[in-house]
Amino acid sequence: MSVIELENVSRAFTVSSRTGLRRTRREVRAVDGLSFTVEPGEVVGYIGPNGAGKSTTIKMLTGILVPTGGTIRVAGVDPSRNRMKLAKRIGVVFGQRTTLWWDLPLKDSFAVLQKMYGVPRARHAENLATFVELLNLGDLLDVPVRQLSLGQRMRGDIAAALLHDPEIVYLDEPTIGLDIISKARLREFLAEVNKERGTTIILTTHDLDDIEALCSRVMVIDHGRQVYDGTLAGLRASQSAPRTLVVDLASSLPAITVDGATVTKVDGPRQHLTFPTSTSAAPLVAQIAANYPLVDLSVAEPTIESIIARLYTAATPTP
Numbered sequence: 001m002s003v004i005e006l007e008n009v010s011r012a013f014t015v016s017s018r019t020g021l022r023r024t025r026r027e028v029r030a031v032d033g034l035s036f037t038v039e040p041g042e043v044v045g046y047i048g049p050n051g052a053g054k055s056t057t058i059k060m061l062t063g064i065l066v067p068t069g070g071t072i073r074v075a076g077v078d079p080s081r082n083r084m085k086l087a088k089r090i091g092v093v094f095g096q097r098t099t100l101w102w103d104l105p106l107k108d109s110f111a112v113l114q115k116m117y118g119v120p121r122a123r124h125a126e127n128l129a130t131f132v133e134l135l136n137l138g139d140l141l142d143v144p145v146r147q148l149s150l151g152q153r154m155r156g157d158i159a160a161a162l163l164h165d166p167e168i169v170y171l172d173e174p175t176i177g178l179d180i181i182s183k184a185r186l187r188e189f190l191a192e193v194n195k196e197r198g199t200t201i202i203l204t205t206h207d208l209d210d211i212e213a214l215c216s217r218v219m220v221i222d223h224g225r226q227v228y229d230g231t232l233a234g235l236r237a238s239q240s241a242p243r244t245l246v247v248d249l250a251s252s253l254p255a256i257t258v259d260g261a262t263v264t265k266v267d268g269p270r271q272h273l274t275f276p277t278s279t280s281a282a283p284l285v286a287q288i289a290a291n292y293p294l295v296d297l298s299v300a301e302p303t304i305e306s307i308i309a310r311l312y313t314a315a316t317p318t319p
């Protein structure tokens, strides 16, 4: 049975603005007819440009916001009507804000959460020991949250969200502002939690490396509507973003002429050519080698950023 089910869910806001003396009201459809299901143990990347409706969706899934249309079920219940009951079964991390107590040492925050969620003492101790080890929190337990660095605080927040054994975790930008090593550690940790505990993870991020590292499924939303739902490989294949051939010539030349490819950049003896994903690079290379002093070459696949940028552009509704 699905752990998350959305059927034709919408959420509109009325926004009023003033121009001179006139006040006008308009409706913003933050989420617009969204339907999807998530199975237990899935790690889903939920991505989209700024203002696409990601946070609004997460807020509806936690029960903080009530949909203006459609139905939502999380762990079998309507989140907005069963917020307290559901709180025990979900964990939430908002990367930009902490859910920890600012003036309390980390370990006291964890103790408060144990009481709040009614986690049996032995289970709490076991979970705490696991997270302290995996997230390297040992030296931080006595430090007040306000004295922690962003990366340390984030590790604390993630432990806090998982201490009550939630079945589902929503992570909103969990790696924002972290250095590369902290990001890698956090991704490893989340992969481990998902594997060992079967926790369902919904991950909102602008860092596509998070998606590459963690998500078997990616959902792309734009203007409140779903524009893609599938694997990352499928997303790559669905968008025929061009590949790039980078050739190094023996000397600097004007843009070379190659049938089936277009020069996009000339950088001294190095030239960049794009060609369709569906075409093989071999005949292009043969052509260049026959007509120009070719020294070296490489083929670059389209980046996931470029594929998603194309998807967003394609999804932008015409006014």
Ligand SMILES: Nc1ncnc2c1ncn2[C@@H]1O[C@H](COP(=O)(O)OP(=O)(O)OP(=O)(O)O)[C@@H](O)[C@H]1O
Residues within 6 Å of the ligand: 013, 014, 015, 028, 029, 030, 031, 048, 049, 050, 051, 052, 053, 054, 055, 056, 057
């Ligand atoms: N409380 C609110 N009142 C009015 N408009 C809102 C409210 N919350 C969100 N919106 C609007 O709904 C749209 C979707 O916002 P949302 O925060 O869900 O996007 P997002 O995808 O999370 O964006 P970001 O990546 O920037 O966090 C935006 O146009 C936003 O301005």
